[in-house]
Each structure stands twice: as structure tokens, then as C-alpha cells.
Amino acid sequence: xxxxxxxxxxxxxxxxxxxxxxxxxxxxxxxxxxxxxxxxxxxxxxxxxxxxxxxxxxxxxxxxxxxxxxxxxxxxxxxxxxxxxxxxxxxxxxxxxxxxxxxxxxxxxxxxxxxxxxxxxxxxxxxxxxxxxxxxxxxxxxxxxxxxxxxxxxxxxxxxxxxxxxxxxxxxxxxxxxxxxxxxxxxxxxxxxxxxxxxxxxxxxxxxxxxxxxxxxxxxxxxxxxxxxxxxxxxxxxxxxxxxxxxxxxxxxxxxxxxxxxxxxxxxxxxxxxxxxxxxxxxxxxxxxxxxxxxxxxxxxxxxxxxxxxxxxxxxxxxxxxxxxx
Amino acid sequence: xxxxxxxxxxxxxxxxxxxxxxxxxxxxxxxxxxxxxxxxxxxxxxxxxxxxxxxxxxxxxxxxxxxxxxxxxxxxxxxxxxxxxxxxxxxxxxxxxxxxxxxxxxxxxxxxxxxxxxxxxxxxxxxxxxxxxxxxxxxxxxxxxxxxxxxxxxxxxxxxxxxxxxxxxxxxxxxxxxxxxxxxxxxxxxxxxxxxxxxxxxxxxxxxxxxxxxxxxxxxxxxxxxxxxxxxxxxxxxxxxxxxxxxxxxxxxxxxxxxxxxxxxxxxxxxxxxxxxxxxxxxxxxxxxxxxxxxxxxxxxxxxxxxxxxxxxxxxxxxxxxxxxxxxxxxxxxxxxxxxxxxxxxxxxxx
Numbered sequence: 001x002x003x004x005x006x007x008x009x010x011x012x013x014x015x016x017x018x019x020x021x022x023x024x025x026x027x028x029x030x031x032x033x034x035x036x037x038x039x040x041x042x043x044x045x046x047x048x049x050x051x052x053x054x055x056x057x058x059x060x061x062x063x064x065x066x067x068x069x070x071x072x073x074x075x076x077x078x079x080x081x082x083x084x085x086x087x088x089x090x091x092x093x094x095x096x097x098x099x100x101x102x103x104x105x106x107x108x109x110x111x112x113x114x115x116x117x118x119x120x121x122x123x124x125x126x127x128x129x130x131x132x133x134x135x136x137x138x139x140x141x142x143x144x145x146x147x148x149x150x151x152x153x154x155x156x157x158x159x160x161x162x163x164x165x166x167x168x169x170x171x172x173x174x175x176x177x178x179x180x181x182x183x184x185x186x187x188x189x190x191x192x193x194x195x196x197x198x199x200x201x202x203x204x205x206x207x208x209x210x211x212x213x214x215x216x217x218x219x220x221x222x223x224x225x226x227x228x229x230x231x232x233x234x235x236x237x238x239x240x241x242x243x244x245x246x247x248x249x250x251x252x253x254x255x256x257x258x259x260x261x262x263x264x265x266x267x268x269x270x271x272x273x274x275x276x277x278x279x280x281x282x283x284x285x286x287x288x289x290x291x292x293x294x295x296x297x298x299x300x301x302x303x304x305x306x307x308x309x310x311x312x313x314x315x316x317x318x319x320x321x322x323x324x325x326x
Numbered sequence: 327x328x329x330x331x332x333x334x335x336x337x338x339x340x341x342x343x344x345x346x347x348x349x350x351x352x353x354x355x356x357x358x359x360x361x362x363x364x365x366x367x368x369x370x371x372x373x374x375x376x377x378x379x380x381x382x383x384x385x386x387x388x389x390x391x392x393x394x395x396x397x398x399x400x401x402x403x404x405x406x407x408x409x410x411x412x413x414x415x416x417x418x419x420x421x422x423x424x425x426x427x428x429x430x431x432x433x434x435x436x437x438x439x440x441x442x443x444x445x446x447x448x449x450x451x452x453x454x455x456x457x458x459x460x461x462x463x464x465x466x467x468x469x470x471x472x473x474x475x476x477x478x479x480x481x482x483x484x485x486x487x488x489x490x491x492x493x494x495x496x497x498x499x500x501x502x503x504x505x506x507x508x509x510x511x512x513x514x515x516x517x518x519x520x521x522x523x524x525x526x527x528x529x530x531x532x533x534x535x536x537x538x539x540x541x542x543x544x545x546x547x548x549x550x551x552x553x554x555x556x557x558x559x560x561x562x563x564x565x566x567x568x569x570x571x572x573x574x575x576x577x578x579x580x581x582x583x584x585x586x587x588x589x590x591x592x593x594x595x596x597x598x599x600x601x602x603x604x605x606x607x608x609x610x611x612x613x614x615x616x617x618x619x620x621x622x623x624x625x626x627x628x629x630x631x632x633x634x635x636x637x638x639x640x641x642x643x644x645x646x647x648x649x650x651x652x653x654x655x656x657x658x659x660x661x662x663x664x665x666x667x668x669x670x671x672x673x674x675x676x677x
């Protein structure tokens with residue numbers, strides 16, 4: 001175990017996999033000489049040289065497609081988007097090419113690659129740089145979508161994503177990059193499609209992913225003071241979703257709150273609460289509650305930004321409501 | 327094939343300083359004619375509603391894919407847009423599998439999952455069959471990148487049309503290909519019309535081979551209705567790319583005799599214009615005349631060849647049509663390599 005940051009954990013995962021497998025390379029804007037816009041690829045150019053750590057021009061659609069073609073030709077690209085906001089420019093290659101290539105080619109062409117970068121809201125960067133778009137991606141068959149919430153998960157999941165033989169959209173969180181945590185050394189792999197119980201509890205299930213896991217854990221501490229014992233579940237992989245861990249928790253607590261940073265309409269919470277309704281209706285003692293980002297673009301002003309995001313207080317309030325404690 | 331056997335290998339002809347054996351000429355001719363008759367059959371099957379959806383035929387453009395195939399190595403990569411029947415046939419894929427794909431049958435080249443626009447054959451290094459205009463260009467960039475990375479000596483032949491050339495992704499690709507000197511030939515099949523929009527209405531610079539100038543990608547324009555010119559110039563272009571000198575653009579001037587797709591009556595151009603290309607510049611008639619003039623074949627032999635090919639294509643259509651549709655279980659296959667059991671949406675299940 002080492003105490004390292006979330007960004008160092010990601011760096012470790014990439015370095016270890018690149019040492020193991022020559023087919024793996026890292027490409028993106030500022031990943032090489034600048035050592036990464038968020039320093040995730042610090043030192044990698046020095047370690048692996050300019051053939052395997054490659055700076056691109058600002059040309060997201062182009063280098064996303066380069067990754068797809070390189071993967072089809074037998075390499076295992078890691079394509080970094082400085083942030084997922086810019087990946088909107090590359091969606092044709094992600095959705096129309098990477099996700100469908102295996103199916104369209106009748107199984108002949110695989111696209112084993114990772115698209116990765118920062119998702120979610122940063123701090124005070126306005127509407128175009130602050131959004132959680134994972135619900136766009138999880139809708140698409142052929143993709144896998146992974147979102148780590150702490151340094152250990154970041155390492156274990158990224159290693160699994162790089163080894164995976166499908167296209168994995170790996171969405172990190174800009175605010176979490178500096179978080180410090182215990183991370184196992186060496187070959188630490190977390191299988192994709194496995195949720196993690198971040199806090200055990202008996203009274204209410206809170207499902208949250210990415211940065212919202214931290215919010216949910218804070219809310220659970222607050223709820224504990226109020227005599228409510230919350231269980232916090234982090235799906236870690238959003239597509240495919242380990243719903244059985246969620247359903248087992250709901251069977252125990254009979255109450256659920258789903259938290260997400262993204263917009264409410266057709267969001268991740270909509271899907272998870274539907275699955276709870278479809279498969280665990282009889283377990284529920286109250287309707288599932290959702291805590292989501294507000295249905296507006298992100299504003300710059302500090303107070304408006306905080307109001308737009310879900311808050312710990314809102315999670316506490318929702319949990320109290322489903323527990324009939326309001 | 328009888329005509330071919332009669333030709334001694336030493337026979338041939340010289341065109342623009344390049345020697346062609348009779349065997350090579352017959353192969354190129356036969357493939358162009360095969361594609362022509364195959365496309366006609368596809369059009370007919372579409373009319374009979376046996377082929378569904380979109381169906382883009384390449385009648386008139388046969389010299390481009392056939393000439394390029396003749397100039398390339400089987401290990402070189404090729405990808406194109408949705409007008410892909412000619413390309414995959416030129417690469418040597420099984421015509422019955424290609425026709426079965428058009429018909430949505432189990433034995434289709436991609437098991438009935440792609441149709442007209444999504445032909446793939448990994449064994450023949452043919453990477454689609456891409457339905458979004460210009461999408462294959464960054465993908466081709468990636469194949470070229472992989473050859474640069476692996477130093478495998480392969481060249482990528484990345485096709486697009488005069489419509490695709492206006493997609494931004496094309497210029498992103500030109501730039502990176504030139505930056506890293508990737509072994510790619512970008513082939514623009516300029517058939518003068520992007521769907522119904524003529525080149526002059528869509529492109530401020532209609533000399534498309536110049537579109538690489540800002541990226542230091544050299545370009546040349548060739549007569550895409552002349553298979554021997556296509557072959558000769560493509561040998562040069564492919565050699566340029568293979569030598570490590572970086573990408574190159576080849577604009578092949580060509581013409582599609584049919585509409586953009588089967589539903590297009592092509593009212594945006596005159597009958598006279600189509601006739602001028604068909605009767606004056608047809609690539610098959612042109613090569614036939616050259617070969618007859620060189621004493622390598624006769625009009626009668628070509629007529630017989632045409633009959634043989636029509637018959638072969640009819641048989642292909644019959645064989646393809648006799649195939650069953652894909653098994654319903656195929657709906658669930660080929661989505662993931664590593665499907666994750668126990669997580670939702672469950673692989674192979676509805677809910």
C-alpha cells in the first residue's frame with residue numbers, strides 16, 4: 001500500500017500496463033512534453049519515449065478516430081481527452097465507430113481501447129467546462145463506462161479498462177485528481193462491472209458515483225448523527241451496472257436515494273430507480289428519491305455554481321424523506 | 327477465363343512507358359466488368375425489393391478501386407465510405423458473401439449485420455464500409471499510425487468522395503498524417519456529385535488534390551476513368567507513402583452513372599452529361615479497345631466474357647438468395663469481446 005493521489009494512481013496504472021504490453025500507447029493533447037494538462041501523465045514521456053506518449057494537435061475528432069483505427073489494426077490505444085467536454089467533438093468516432101465496429105463487421109474488427117479524461121464539473125469554469133455527460137455514453141451498446149471515485153479504484157479500474165478487449169470510456173473527475181488515498185502496489189485489478197459498498201448501513205441505500213460518492217459519504221456521516229444508518233454504494237462501472245449489489249442493499253434497507261452530478265432528465269438516477277422499481281418494488285417502503293444537478297447550464301458565480309450541483313444537505317434531506325423523517 | 331488461358335504470359339502491351347502483361351490486363355478488365363454486372367444485379371435485386379435500405383452503386387467508377395487494388399499489396403489496408411461494393415470485390419472477397427450481405431443473409435460477409443454500407447473483410451484487410459461521410463478518414467489515419475508504430479511496411483489506402491472531402495475530420499487527419507509522416511494514400515473519388523450537390527456548389531476549391539497544401543500533403547489528379555493510369559499513378563503514390571515520405575492525396579476524376587442511391591432519379595444533372603461520360607470515357611470500353619488494338623483480345627472474346635460474367639453473377643445472386651436469414655440468436659453476438667456477466671444490461675438478454 002502507498003498513500004498516493006488519484007492522479008498518481010492513474011499514472012501508475014498506465015505505466016504498469018505500458019510496461020507489460022507494447023501495444024499500449026498514450027495519445028492526447030499535452031500528454032507528453034507538458035506532462036498532462038492535469039499532470040496525470042507526469043514523467044511518462046521520459047519513461048516511454050515519443051513513440052508511445054504522443055502529443056496531438058487540438059483535434060479531438062481526428063485523434064479519437066486515430067485511436068479507433070489503431071485499435072482495429074491491433075494496437076491498444078489510450079486516448080486522453082483533456083476533459084470529456086471536448087469529447088463531444090469526437091462523439092461520431094466513439095458512438096458511430098468504436099461502439100458499433102465489432103457488430104457492424106460481424107465480429108471481424110475489435111476496438112480494444114480506452115478513451116479517458118476528466119468529467120464532471122470543475123471549479124468556476126462555467127457552462128462549457130462543467131457537465132456530467134456519462135448518461136449519453138451509457139446509453140450506447142458496445143461501450144463500457146467506468147467512473148472511479150477514489151485513488152485505489154482509479155488504479156484498479158484503469159488497469160482493468162486497459163486490459164479489456166472492448167472500448168471503455170473512463171471518466172475521471174477533475175476535482176478528485178488531488179485526493180489522497182491508500183492504493184495497493186503492483187498488479188492491482190478491479191474487475192469491471194462490480195459495485196463497491198463504500199459504507200455499510202441498514203436504514204437507507206444511497207447510490208452515488210464519481211465525485212458524488214464523497215458527497216454521499218459526508219451525508220451518511222451527517223445522517224448517522226441524526227440516527228439514520230446509511231449504506232453508500234458506488235457502482236464504479238456505470239455500464240454495465242452491477243445492479244445486484246444495489247438490489248441486495250435495497251432488500252436490506254427498503255429505501256433508496258440515487259445521487260448524480262448530471263442533469264436529472266433521462267439521467268443515471270432515472271435508470272437506477274427504474275431498475276429498483278422493476279426488480280425490487282416489493283422491497284421498497286418509500287418511492288426512490290433522486291438528487292441531481294439542477295436542470296440548467298453551469299454558472300460561473302460561486303454561489304450559483306454551488307446551487308447548481310447536488311449538495312450534501314440535499315442528500316441528507318432526500319434520505320430523511322425516504323425514511324419518513326422530515 | 328478461357329481467354330486468359332490462351333494468353334501467353336510474355337504477351338502484353340506498354341502504356342505510357344509501363345509494361346502490362348496480358349494476364350494483368352485481363353484481370354483488371356474482368357474485375358471491372360464483374361463489378362459493373364454485380365452492381366447491375368444489385369440494382370435489379372433492389373428493384374425487386376430483395377435488397378432493402380440504402381444501396382449505393384458504383385457503376386462508372388470501377389477503374390478507381392480496380393486500378394488501386396492492382397497497384398497495392400494484399401497486406402495494405404483499405405477502407406472507404408458506404409459506396410463499397412466495388413472495393414470489397416476488387417480486394418478479392420467472395421462475391422456470394424457480398425451479395426448475401428446485400429440480401430441480409432446468414433452467409434453475408436458480415437453475417438447480415440451490415441448490409442450495403444458496412445462491408446468488412448479482415449482477411450482481405452478491408453476495414454469498411456463506413457456509413458458516416460468522412461468517418462473512415464480518421465480511422466484510416468489510425469491504421470496508418472499502427473503501421474508507423476509497428477513498422478510493418480504496410481500502406482493504408484483511405485478512400486473518400488468529393489462529398490467527404492469537406493468534412494472537418496479529413497483535415498484533422500491530413501494534418502496528423504503529415505506531422506508524423508504516416509504511410510497513407512488518401513484517395514478522393516471525385517464523381518462530381520455529393521449526393522445531389524455538384525462539386526461547384528459544395529467546394530470553393532474544386533481542385534481537390536490541392537486540399538492538402540496547407541498541411542504539406544502533396545496531391546495529384548488522375549483520370550479515374552482509365553484503369554491503367556490509375557494503376558500507374560497509384561504505384562507512384564503507394565511507393566511515396568511506403569518509403570516513409572508521408573501521406574499523399576490522389577484525386578481520381580470519375581463519374582457515377584447511377585443516382586447517389588437507388589432512390590435518387592438524379593434530376594440534378596442532364597441526360598447529355600451522363601451520356602458523355604458513359605459513351606466517351608467508360609473505363610471498361612476504353613480498356614477493351616486498348617487490348618483489342620494491342621491484339622490481346624477480340625470483340626467477340628469480350629462479348630463472350632461478358633456473357634460468362636453475367637452468368638456467374640446470376641449464379642452468385644441465386645446462391646446468396648438461397649441462404650437463410652441470420653439465426654435470431656445472432657442479434658446478441660458481436661456486441662462485446664469481454665461481455666460482463668451478472669451486470670445490467672445483461673449480455674444476450676432483453677432486461
